[in-house]
Amino acid sequence: MTKNYTKILNSLPSSIPFVGPEAQERILDKTFDSRIGANESVFGPSLEALKVMKAELTSLWMYGDPENYDLKIEIAKKHNVKPENIIIGEGIDGLLGYLVRMFVEPKDKVVTTDGSYPTFNYHVNGYGGLLKKIPFKNDFEDIDGLLKISKIEFPKIVYVSNPNNPMGTLNKKVEMKKFITEVPKETLICLDEAYADFVSTEELIDIDIKQENIIRMRTFSKAYGLAGARVGYGIGHRKLINNFDKIRNHFGMNRVSQFAAIASLKDNKHLEDVISKVKKSLKKLEQIAISNNCKFIKSYTNFLSIDCGYDGIFAKNVLDFLISNGIFVRMPFTSPENRCIRVSAGTDKDLKLFKEKFPLALSNAKKKLNLK
């Protein structure tokens, strides 16, 4: 049998890079007291969205509209573009898969930042592409470096996230402007803006749907508090957007999620409220970091990367302690970013727990590694 899989499939690793908190809970045989590791929004969805979802559950016997017509209109309004400039899919993850499939043939080059979003890399590997990775630079995506390598390699896609994950930093508008102007026209810029709702519009480059070689990814999973609903979208040139229709799972969207996203877009008050709560929560996380003699990376997202002060092994020990003590958090994969742990904005209860356990995690790691 095995010989009948595609060559690419046979070459892919069997290990899965996507361990969810539920899997960790099963191993620990208890549920987490605090779930602040996946940058979900503990502040939940809009009450308007909840109301609509409750009302629409009985209509779930029907497939959702495969064109996402009504939702596209609302998203287009938010960004002052046309519905034809919007593609909607099963989370940004799903759209990244489609995007890579549209552009990447085996051995095609793709540029990204080492340690940046692993699901993008997963899809590039999944389609046989060759990843060229450059490192973070002082905890920022190295926009100049990405530009330079793109001008040399002419990759099919260059992936940039802004603000980025897992460091939470934001690249300057002027840098980004230069980048998207100068990347070779043959290269598709995938600008992942999953966390853009936490940044003021003035700090982001304008959306220009006339530029053919850029797509900007957004999501309802972060600020809108609908991670489990699986609604992501891309904004781009009409021609690029149209091409998704050639390959996507047309009936892939949950019907109730479509309604939830529409209702969420109309509830600006909830969005503002969440953003304000996130900022307050991050402030408190910063204070917890400082009071434990840790630095933190200034964040433009709904999470904070806390520099534990030593290397990746130390941070991993801190992380493991937190996890085995009921607090789900994550950490970067690459050095030196992995000196940090990544903590999502939490409720007061989450913060209280973290405040209590974090010093114990630090001292435990020091003891284990014989640090003073």
Added chain:
Amino acid sequence: MTKNYTKILNSLPSSIPFVGPEAQERILDKTFDSRIGANESVFGPSLEALKVMKAELTSLWMYGDPENYDLKIEIAKKHNVKPENIIIGEGIDGLLGYLVRMFVEPKDKVVTTDGSYPTFNYHVNGYGGLLKKIPFKNDFEDIDGLLKISKIEFPKIVYVSNPNNPMGTLNKKVEMKKFITEVPKETLICLDEAYADFVSTEELIDIDIKQENIIRMRTFSKAYGLAGARVGYGIGHRKLINNFDKIRNHFGMNRVSQFAAIASLKDNKHLEDVISKVKKSLKKLEQIAISNNCKFIKSYTNFLSIDCGYDGIFAKNVLDFLISNGIFVRMPFTSPENRCIRVSAGTDKDLKLFKEKFPLALSNAKKKLNLK
């Protein structure tokens, strides 16, 4: 730009084969009075599922478990297999996409029935495969023919649906048994059993998860009344199932849908109730067909194909009349199957409307085509 898409993408048609009822409603500028065209379940989801979904909406800020762990256990129980034999995805549509991607490289041969499920063909084309289609035989999938061509062509995949769509017929167990035994081991048998819940287990071949070259697709979209929730699954050998993890969208599942599916599996009474209602509804549709001097195709699904008595042009006229008169139905694409229209089981209200409009649709078509 265009030259940077993959060769396959550039070769794909821009036209979309997936017109949903919502798009038709937008054209007609009114909503359908009766939605009996997509084989959804008008009888809705289980009340237990509705209860769980309502309770879990507030947890939608969390991603669903990427492993679908709990749901796999329940599905495995239903089929008396292990969770490792179950793959869950965004509807059968989504799983078909993954499956084709796992096996089909450009120019690889794939065998199916002409006029059978178009979404499977869409995915095969989308990955550059070469479709070899053989016709229906007396409104049945031609299992002998599919076997014969598989033995000659050694395709990567042979697609069979049983019961099939759009005719609703069921191939005999003994035929199916011979088929799955004799198809070359190099060929993956994709057995689409979306409608299997409407058939007694005795009429279906046993599930054998030791056979490596077969996957059986099932869904919560039909009998379970959860089309909008997007939950499909495949049953197969552990090795085959494992390979989905190399490429699938791990976080593609809606969290509330996962809970809904689990609750549905535990509510056998609802399932039995739906099956009984569907049978009664189809009986009434049969009577409507007969009283209009039409034949019908004996159905093993939740829809009935009604032979309008003439050719595809005639049936298309009948269909168009029904649609413009508020009744959403569909029809087969291929001749001579397209002498039929395909009507899903409906509520009493749906049936009343159909009973009223169907004779008008027939007489209108006769008048238009100058038939007596």
